[in-house]
Amino acid sequence: MTTTLNRVERACADLHRDGQQVTFTAVAARTGLGRTTLYRNPALRSMIEEHRHRAATGGTLTSLTDEIATLRTALDALATRVRRHEEKLRKLQPPKG
Structure with missing residues (x-):
């Protein structure tokens, strides 16, 4: 699970760095994980939502x-x-x- 968390964290950081929106679809595409997996796993979902919140508030x-x-x-x-x-x-x- 730690490896998956790291992959999602890296994908979120890369999306933000590249000026792209952090979305479940974009993270799924970058990590090769399914969107359903990202939504259903509380740790992954929380991480993505936190990155989305950070990007929105600046x-x-x-x-x-x-x-x-x-x-x-x-x-x-x-x-x-x-x-x-x-x-x-x-x-x-x-x-x-």
Whole structure:
């Protein structure tokens, strides 16, 4: 999956660099993946949508503020998941002693 993520990331970056729109169709053509695969895989879809958003906002201060807020929200959600997993692991481990 990491290789696929890298291919999609590279395709998005290349499209942006070449002044072309980042679309699911364009990314599919560059990577050889099907559009359905790009839409159905949450990680790939998120990556493409993020590149589309960046291209549309052009790196303005407002867009950077929005991006920071989005990243904070994602980080909070991830931290919550990590805490939950740590709790589960503690319950699975036998007491020391």
